[in-house]
Every structure is written in structure tokens, then in C-alpha cells.
Amino acid sequence: MIYENSTTILSVQGLHASINGTEILKGMDLTVKSGEIHAIMGLNGSGKSTFAKVLAGHSAYEVTAGSVQFEGKNLLELPPEERARAGVFLAFQYPIEIPGVANTQFLRLAYNTVQTQRGREELDPLEFDDFVREKMKLLDMKPDFLDRSVNEGFSGGEKKRNEILQMALLEPKLSILDETDSGLDIDALKIVANGVNQLTNKNNATILVTHYQRLLDYIVPDYVHVMQAGRIVMTGGKELALELETRGYDWISTNKHSIAGEVA
Amino acid sequence: MSEIASNDYLECLLKSWSIKPTESQSWLNQLRSQAIDRVSAQKLPTKRDEEWRFTDISSLTHLPYRPSQSECALQASDIEHLYLNEAENSLVFVDGHYSPELSKIVDQAALVIGNLPEFLSTHSATLECHLGQYATFENNVFSALNTAFLRDAALILVPKNVSVTRPIHLLFIATQQEVTSYPRCLLIGETGSNVTIIEDYVALQDATYITNSVTEISLAANAHARHIRVQRENTHAFHFANCAVSLAHASHYQSASISLGSHISRYNLDVRLLDEAAECIIDGLTLISDRQLADTHTCIDHVKPSGTSHQQHKCIVDDSAHAVFNGKIIVRPHAQRTNSSQSSRNLLLSSAAQIDTKPQLEIFADDVKCAHGATVGQLEQEEIFYLESRGLSELAARNLLTYAFGAEIISRIPVTSLRQQLEQAVLNQTQGK
Ligand SMILES: Nc1ncnc2c1ncn2[C@@H]1O[C@H](COP(=O)(O)OP(=O)(O)OP(=O)(O)O)[C@@H](O)[C@H]1O
Numbered sequence: 065m066i067y068e069n070s071t072t073i074l075s076v077q078g079l080h081a082s083i084n085g086t087e088i089l090k091g092m093d094l095t096v097k098s099g100e101i102h103a104i105m106g107l108n109g110s111g112k113s114t115f116a117k118v119l120a121g122h123s124a125y126e127v128t129a130g131s132v133q134f135e136g137k138n139l140l141e142l143p144p145e146e147r148a149r150a151g152v153f154l155a156f157q158y159p160i161e162i163p164g165v166a167n168t169q170f171l172r173l174a175y176n177t178v179q180t181q182r183g184r185e186e187l188d189p190l191e192f193d194d195f196v197r198e199k200m201k202l203l204d205m206k207p208d209f210l211d212r213s214v215n216e217g218f219s220g221g222e223k224k225r226n227e228i229l230q231m232a233l234l235e236p237k238l239s240i241l242d243e244t245d246s247g248l249d250i251d252a253l254k255i256v257a258n259g260v261n262q263l264t265n266k267n268n269a270t271i272l273v274t275h276y277q278r279l280l281d282y283i284v285p286d287y288v289h290v291m292q293a294g295r296i297v298m299t300g301g302k303e304l305a306l307e308l309e310t311r312g313y314d315w316i317s318t319n320k321h322s323i324a325g326e327v328a
Numbered sequence: 329m330s331e332i333a334s335n336d337y338l339e340c341l342l343k344s345w346s347i348k349p350t351e352s353q354s355w356l357n358q359l360r361s362q363a364i365d366r367v368s369a370q371k372l373p374t375k376r377d378e379e380w381r382f383t384d385i386s387s388l389t390h391l392p393y394r395p396s397q398s399e400c401a402l403q404a405s406d407i408e409h410l411y412l413n414e415a416e417n418s419l420v421f422v423d424g425h426y427s428p429e430l431s432k433i434v435d436q437a438a439l440v441i442g443n444l445p446e447f448l449s450t451h452s453a454t455l456e457c458h459l460g461q462y463a464t465f466e467n468n469v470f471s472a473l474n475t476a477f478l479r480d481a482a483l484i485l486v487p488k489n490v491s492v493t494r495p496i497h498l499l500f501i502a503t504q505q506e507v508t509s510y511p512r513c514l515l516i517g518e519t520g521s522n523v524t525i526i527e528d529y530v531a532l533q534d535a536t537y538i539t540n541s542v543t544e545i546s547l548a549a550n551a552h553a554r555h556i557r558v559q560r561e562n563t564h565a566f567h568f569a570n571c572a573v574s575l576a577h578a579s580h581y582q583s584a585s586i587s588l589g590s591h592i593s594r595y596n597l598d599v600r601l602l603d604e605a606a607e608c609i610i611d612g613l614t615l616i617s618d619r620q621l622a623d624t625h626t627c628i629d630h631v632k633p634s635g636t637s638h639q640q641h642k643c644i645v646d647d648s649a650h651a652v653f654n655g656k657i658i659v660r661p662h663a664q665r666t667n668s669s670q671s672s673r674n675l676l677l678s679s680a681a682q683i684d685t686k687p688q689l690e691i692f693a694d695d696v697k698c699a700h701g702a703t704v705g706q707l708e709q710e711e712i713f714y715l716e717s718r719g720l721s722e723l724a725a726r727n728l729l730t731y732a733f734g735a736e737i738i739s740r741i742p743v744t745s746l747r748q749q750l751e752q753a754v755l756n757q758t759q760g761k
């Protein structure tokens with residue numbers, strides 16, 4: 065939701081980034097204020113996940129130009145764990161499996177690390193168990209997911225729920241959800257969307273990367289951006305997603321940043 | 329090392345031991361003297377031997393390593409921390425010698441359990457059928473030496489259809505310096521029996537010594553055995569071990585071998601599936617650092633049809649340590665419908681660490697399912713990033729992933745207290761820096 069006089073959480077300006085010498089991001093600009101939900105759409109390979117991972121601090125990407133301010137701080141100089149502790153959260157498009165680490169052990173470690181950083185009390189295994197079970201209800205997850213290895217053998221949809229569970233535990237300022245809707249059946253989509261909606265408020269912000277308008281019926285965005293070849297080429301309101309759904313991406317000019325509606 | 333030096337060394341070893349014949353058991357005397365002959369006829373292996381090409385044991389000859397003494401000064405209270413809660417029966421051997429004071433035996437009525445010499449007169453025929461019949465010493469100088477020195481041994485015979493619910497702990501404690509000890513185990517599982525044994529090597533001192541052990545396991549039809557082997561010798565020790573397993577019809581052998589200790593260790597595991605539908609599951613974990621060397625050679629021999637073998641071996645190697653894994657799988661011409669898998673996964677934690685892994689498949693039947701794979705790598709960048717993105721420092725992420733790599737094997741050990749000890753050992757190793 066757009067609030068008047070809300071503070072800026074994220075400010076990205078002229079961001080260029082490469083991997084293995086190939087430039088993927090070519091001048092990203094984006095401003096996100098507290099309370100807002102932004103959707104980023106765009107063709108496969110346009111750089112959406114790259115943008116998400118650069119924000120989260122993946123070391124394989126080299127930022128060659130531009131700036132990223134997170135709550136007024138230079139985000140680019142922080143290592144990934146400090147970004148997480150400061151309140152940046154990335155729900156992965158492809159969550160990683162970690163055989164040998166129980167999900168509950170991993171969740172508690174992440175939770176306590178972030179809590180300590182924020183000057184709050186750690187939870188012992190018993191306390192944490194109660195706490196996490198409560199959060200799992202929000203996502204309609206079965207408790208036995210706690211005892212299994214992190215994401216190992218989870219179905220696609222189960223992995224995505226586990227990502228949102230982590231979001232619920234870590235209470236980020238800025239959540240970047242990379243295709244969290246992909247691979248979810250319609251019931252799961254509603255549950256996950258409902259979970260996300262309960263976690264959003266006027267003090268935090270969300271960036272949703274998605275290919276489908278369907279998700280945006282449940283999590284209503286304030287802005288929809290279209291990415292092409294490493295930058296945002298069009299920005300509109302939620303109706304832009306509907307238009308993309310019917311017309312595809314062909315009609316969008318790649319030359320200049322347009323505001324939806326201007327281009328016939 | 330020259331051959332002369334090597335032969336001298338073996339001869340000295342033999343002379344240092346006055347072998348007292350057990351007059352009543354001529355078969356045992358004969359077995360020993362055959363073994364002595366084989367020791368005399370062989371040399372210590374060198375890196376020129378294909379089976380030992382990565383493992384240089386020449387430093388063994390730097391000291392005489394006399395046979396250990398049988399006096400034992402240990403009290404039960406000294407080794408309280410080494411007993412396992414879950415085990416009711418514990419056989420304790422100090423420097424290879426049986427200690428009745430430290431051992432605890434409760435199941436004497438249900439099974440045959442104790443030190444070999446106690447059963448030589450009552451179970452002579454059975455013992456003659458099994459002892460020395462699986463761990464052959466024709467071409468294995470360490471088995472030959474062990475058999476030449478054979479006296480005390482852990483004996484477990486599980487009678488027909490008896491299930492032993494609690495694990496049996498075989499605890500081998502090293503206390504003397506610059507000696508060689510010769511631990512020996514024999515497990516006989518009769519038809520339909522079921523047992524879990526934990527073969528555990530520990531040290532209560534920091535100096536050098538040699539353990540040369542032989543374990544033989546024979547499972548009759550439909551018998552089940554779980555065999556957990558923990559090698560946590562001190563890091564100055566030499567550990568040479570041979571384990572031979574013989575599987576009859578539809579018998580089931582499941583093992584987990586954990587190698588943490590020793591300066592140089594070598595473990596040979598030979599499993600023969602001698603009749604139809606036998607099954608084995610073989611897990612291995614090597615976790616070493618500094619200048620340790622741990623060499624594991626396994627051979628799984630499918631002799632008859634419809635056998636199953638699943639093997640997973642993992643090594644975590646830090647500093648300038650060196651791990652070797654050689655996994656041979658033989659499927660003989662008659663062993664149709666064999667289902668076999670082998671995976672060797674290896675984690676290098678430093679640039680000086682070294683791993684040599686080699687699957688060796690010898691398949692002579694055509695209707696078989698055989699999957700194998702080996703990987704050597706560092707921790708995955710994507711896995712580290714995933715954990716970092718949840719707030720863990722890079723070091724914490726690396727430690728957790730290294731721990732997880734080993735914990736996958738340990739988590740399958742069905743003895744809680746041992747599992748916890750091993751988890752702690754892995755934690756200490758992975759978080760030591
Ligand atoms: N290691 C790499 N080396 C070279 N190019 C890479 C590398 N990793 C990613 N790319 C390229 O970067 C581009 C952007 O990829 P990215 O994953 O950000 O796209 P995306 O918009 O998220 O696509 P999708 O909708 O399929 O998820 C792609 O063309 C991809 O091939």
C-alpha cells in the first residue's frame with residue numbers, strides 16, 4: 065500500500081552488474097518506500113533473479129556501476145549476512161537443499177543469529193519449537209517438515225512454503241520473493257499469498273518477481289515494473305500486469321523508460 | 329625401505345612373541361603356524377604395490393613396536409566415559425588383551441559371548457569352521473601377523489532366531505606406547521538371528537603404537553547384523569584393520585565405518601555375498617586433518633544371483649591430510665539380477681588436502697543394475713550463499729555445511745549416545761578453526 069510521507073527503504077540508481085565478465089544488469093533504477101508492494105515482471109533471462117541476488121549480496125556478481133541505498137545505508141558494502149541481519153530477505157527461485165541439516169536446526173540458527181543482531185533474546189530449542197509451529201500454521205505446513213533435512217526431497221511447492229516460513233521468522237524490512245508462486249497449485253498459492261499478506265505492513269516492503277498475473281490477484285501490487293535486458297523499461301499500476309497477460313511483452317519499447325498508458 | 333629391512337622387521341616381530349601352543353586345540357596351533365609361515369614368506373607392502381600405492385608405511389619400521397604386555401592397570405572408573413549407555417554387553421580389550429574386570433556381560437544365557445579361549449573346548453568344532461576362514465592371510469601380511477599372534481578375541485555367537493535387542497560394545501583401548509596390539513573379533517550369526525555390534529578403537533595416551541586388527545563376520549541364512557566401526561585412535565597411531573564378511577542366503581549386513589583418528593590408517597573391508605538374495609549396506613565416513621592419512625579399501629563380491637549392495641563413502645579432508653578410497657565391486661558370471669550402487673563423495677577443506685578415490689567395477693554378468701559415482705569438491709558457493717542470506721556468517725555457513733556433509737552418514741547410526749559423540753567429534757573438527 066502507498067502511504068503518504070512514508071520513508072524510502074530501497075533506492076537503486078543506475079545499477080550495473082556482471083557475472084564472469086558478462087554484463088547482466090544495465091542501469092537498474094528502483095525506489096521502494098515502506099508499505100509498498102512492487103512486482104517485477106519480464107521475459108526469461110531479462111535479469112530479474114540477478115537483480116534479486118545482487119541485492120542479497122551474492123559474491124559471484126560484480127557491481128560495476130551505480131548505487132544501492134537500504135534505509136539510507138550503502139547496501140553494496142555489506143556482506144550478505146549483514147544485509148540479512150539488517151532486514152533484507154530473498155526468497156530463492158530455486159531454494160537450496162542441505163542434506164544432513166535438520167530444518168528446525170537451520171531455522172533456529174538463522175532466527176537466533178538475526179535476533180541476537182537486533183539485540184533480542186535467543187530462543188532455546190523448546191521455545192523455538194512452539195514459536196515455529198505457530199508460524200507454520202500460517203502456511204498450513206505439517207510439523208514433520210521440521211525434522212527433515214533442509215529442503216531435501218521437498219516438493220517444489222513445499223520448498224516455496226519453507227522460504228515464506230523463513231520470511232515469517234526473520235521479519236525482514238525488505239522481502240524479495242523470486243517466483244515464489246511458480247510451482248504452486250492454486251490452493252497453495254492462496255495459502256502462501258495469504259501468509260505474505262499477513263506479513264506485510266506499513267513498516268516493511270515487498271518486491272515480487274513473477275511471471276503470472278495470477279499471483280497479483282492475491283497479493284495486490286502498488287507498482288508493476290517490466291524488466292528487459294537488465295533494466296526496468298516500463299512501470300505501471302496493477303493493471304499493467306493484466307495488460308501484459310493479454311498482450312505479452314512485444315509491444316514495449318526497449319529504448320526508453322515508459323509509463324504504462326503512454327505507449328499505444 | 330629395502331626388502332632386507334622389511335623382512336628383518338617382520339622376523340623381529342615374530343621372534344619377540346613366544347607362541348605358547350594350546351595343546352588341546354591342534355587346529356588352532358596349525359592355523360597359527362600357517363600364519364607364521366605366511367608372515368615369513370611376505371614383505372611389508374610398499375608404494376610399489378598397487379594396493380598400497382598411496383599409503384607409505386615405511387615409517388612403521390623406525391621403531392620395534394614389540395607386542396603389548398598383558399598387564400592392565402585400568403579401573404572401570406578410568407574408562408567410565410568410554411562405555412555406551414545403550415550397550416548392556418561390553419567386551420573390553422586393553423592393548424589387545426581381554427579384560428574380564430572391565431567387561432560387562434549380561435546375556436550369557438542367550439548367546440555365546442566373551443573371550444575366545446573360554447570357548448575353545450566347548451565350541452571347538454564351530455570355531456574351527458569359522459576362525460581364520462574369512463580373513464585369509466595368504467596375501468595379507470597384516471592378517472597373517474594378527475593370526476600368528478592370535479590369542480584373545482571377542483567372540484559373539486548369536487544362536488538361531490535369537491534377536492539381541494541392545495547393541496554389543498567391543499571396546500579396544502590403547503594404553504601402551506611403542507607396542508603393537510592384535511585385536512581380533514569373530515561374529516557368528518546363525519540362521520534368522522539379529523545383532524548390532526560396535527567395534528570401537530580408542531586411545532588413553534598420546535604416543536605412537538600400532539593396532540593390527542582382524543574382524544570376521546559370518547551370517548547364516550536370513551541373519552541380520554549391523555556393524556558399527558569407530559576408529560578414534562590417537563593421531564600418532566598406526567591402524568591396520570581387515571574385516572571380512574561372509575553372507576549366506578538372504579542375510580543382511582549393514583555397516584558404518586567411521587575413521588577419525590590415527591596418523592596412518594588402513595581399513596580393508598571384504599564382503600562376499602555367497603548365496604542368493606544377500607544384501608549389504610556399507611556406509612563410510614573419513615574425517616581427517618593435519619598430516620593424517622586414511623586409506624579405505626573395500627571389496628564387495630557378488631557371487632550368487634539377486635544380491636543387493638549399497639555403498640556410500642564420504643571423506644572430509646582438511647589441512648595436508650590425505651584420504652584414499654578404493655571401492656571394488658565384483659559381479660561374478662552367475663550373479664544375475666545383482667543390484668549394486670556405490671557413491672564416493674569427497675570434500676576438500678584446504679588446498680593442500682588430497683583425495684584419491686577410485687571405483688573399480690568388475691562385472692561379469694549381464695543382467696545387473698550397477699550405479700556408481702564419485703565427486704571431489706569444495707563446498708558449493710550456492711549453498712554458502714543460501715545460508716549467508718539467512719544471516720549466518722561465511723564461517724558459520726561453511727562449518728554447518730561441512731558438519732552436514734558428515735552428519736548424513738552419522739545420522740544413520742542407530743545408537744543415540746554414540747551418534748551424539750560422533751556428531752560432537754565432527755563439530756569439534758569442523759569448528760576447530
Ligand atoms: N554465471 C553466468 N554466466 C553468464 N551468464 C549468466 C550467468 N548466470 C546468469 N547468466 C545470464 O544472466 C541472464 C539473466 O539471468 P536471470 O536468472 O537473472 O534471469 P531471470 O530474469 O531471472 O529469468 P527467469 O525468468 O528465467 O527466472 C541470463 O541470460 C543468464 O543466462
Ligand SMILES: [Mg+2]
Nearest residue numbers: 112113114157
Ligand atoms: Mg529468475
